Amino acid sequence: MNFVFEIKLFWFLIPYIALLLLFLIFALINIYHLFKWGGGTFTGFIATFIFLAGLILILFLTYDNLKMVDWSETIYSFKGFDTNLNLGL
Amino acid sequence: MTIAQIIRKKIYEEIVYRLRRHPFLFIKDIFLFLLLAIAPLIFYYLFSENFIDFLEKSIVRILLMLIGSIYYLAIWVFFYGQFVDYYLDNWIITNDRLISIEQKGLFMRSIAELDLYRIQDVKSEVKGIFGTIFNYGNLHVQTAGEEKELFILKNIPDPHNIRERLLDLAEEDRKYHTKSPI
Numbered sequence: 001m002n003f004v005f006e007i008k009l010f011w012f013l014i015p016y017i018a019l020l021l022l023f024l025i026f027a028l029i030n031i032y033h034l035f036k037w038g039g040g041t042f043t044g045f046i047a048t049f050i051f052l053a054g055l056i057l058i059l060f061l062t063y064d065n066l067k068m069v070d071w072s073e074t075i076y077s078f079k080g081f082d083t084n085l086n087l088g089l
Numbered sequence: 090m091t092i093a094q095i096i097r098k099k100i101y102e103e104i105v106y107r108l109r110r111h112p113f114l115f116i117k118d119i120f121l122f123l124l125l126a127i128a129p130l131i132f133y134y135l136f137s138e139n140f141i142d143f144l145e146k147s148i149v150r151i152l153l154m155l156i157g158s159i160y161y162l163a164i165w166v167f168f169y170g171q172f173v174d175y176y177l178d179n180w181i182i183t184n185d186r187l188i189s190i191e192q193k194g195l196f197m198r199s200i201a202e203l204d205l206y207r208i209q210d211v212k213s214e215v216k217g218i219f220g221t222i223f224n225y226g227n228l229h230v231q232t233a234g235e236e237k238e239l240f241i242l243k244n245i246p247d248p249h250n251i252r253e254r255l256l257d258l259a260e261e262d263r264k265y266h267t268k269s270p271i
Contacts (some may be wrong), residue, residue, distance in 0.1 A: 009151065016155050023166045029195050030166075030173045036090055037177050037198070044176065051169040058165060068153065075148055080243070083217040 005078040010071040027055065096188050096202075102242055105258060106182040106251065110244040111225035112237060120167040128135045133173055170195070182251075184258055187230060193213055203240060205262035209233035211255055213248035218220045220244075 031048055038044040091109065121126035122220075133153075188202040208230055215226035228242040228251060245251060 012152065012155055018160060019159050020162065022130060023162050026195065027166050027169065030170050030195075033192065033195075033198075034173050037095065040091065047172055047176070048168070051165070051172075053163070056159050058158060059183070061095075062154060065154050069147075071150055077220050 003079070005049065006074045007076040008071070009073045013071065015083055029050070092179075092181070095190065095200075095227060096183075098183070098188075099185065100181045102185050103182050104132075104181060104252055105254070106180070107247045108180040108182070108242060108251070111223055111246045113219060113225065115172070118168065118171045118175070119178045120129060122164060122168070122171075122219065125164045125242075126161070129160060164178060178243075180245065181184070182255060185262060187240060187255070189242070201240070203232055203238055205255075205259040207232040207234060207265045208259040209237075209250050213252040230255070 031051075033045045036047060092104070093190070098104070111126040131199050174192050174194075177190065177198075179188075181190070184205075186199065186204055187208075191199050193199065210229075212229040212230040212231075213226060214229075214245045215221055215224065220226050223246075225244050225246050226248040228245055228248045230240040230242070232238045242251075
């Protein structure tokens with residue numbers, strides 16, 4: 001039985017999505033603060049609109065550049081020793 | 090929530106000043122953001138001339154896209170956070186009170202107030218080359234009594250004039266409070 005260790009490309013998506021979620025939580029908390037305590041001003045609304053537009057633009061550009069990638073591709077493969085002992089007896 | 094609701098404005102109260110840090114301090118944040126946004130592009134341009142073969146590898150390109158995406162998301166969210174922090178730090182001077190509202194990071198917000206008639210000392214200071222050019226600085230407000238409180242209005246525009254106006258308002262409030270016994 002051969003032990004094979006493979007690193008797939010989608011592994012890199014895991015920390016990416018984790019960080020993305022973290023930033024989205026920060027962004028939502030900031031938006032909440034701004035609307036709760038900012039006095040509901042036009043400046044706050046415009047700033048939030050620009051922020052969300054920028055966020056969507058970054059995510060769209062990332063998606064557009066990476067949409068053709070085959071994430072199941074193996075980028076590194078390590079073959080371990082054969083665990084079946086064949087002593088030739 | 091409107092500002093009147095946040096400070097629970099009394100019927101007879103008038104908002105005289107709503108102060109924030111001088112906009113120049115936020116412009117500094119904008120420059121920092123632009124610098125952080127441009128820096129990777131410059132590095133990429135310099136790097137791509139010498140390491141074209143390395144960068145053309147699909148795995149490297151994919152990793153750079155992911156790292157670049159996270160980097161730009163991080164500075165964009167950070168920049169928005171800086172704006173929120175700047176925008177939500179307020180000092181409100183009414184004809185009755187001085188209210189300090191400060192947003193400290195994501196999870197801390199402090200609101201404090203003092204009655205103008207309790208003001209004893211007010212000190213304004215403009216420091217540094219940018220402070221002098223753009224006329225911003227700190228205003229230190231101290232109350233009288235056994236439990237002395239110190240309010241610092243940081244980097245507000247035109248602190249000397251606001252100091253004078255604050256002292257006038259405090260004087261008027263003191264007259265009102267001495268006239269009407271509690």
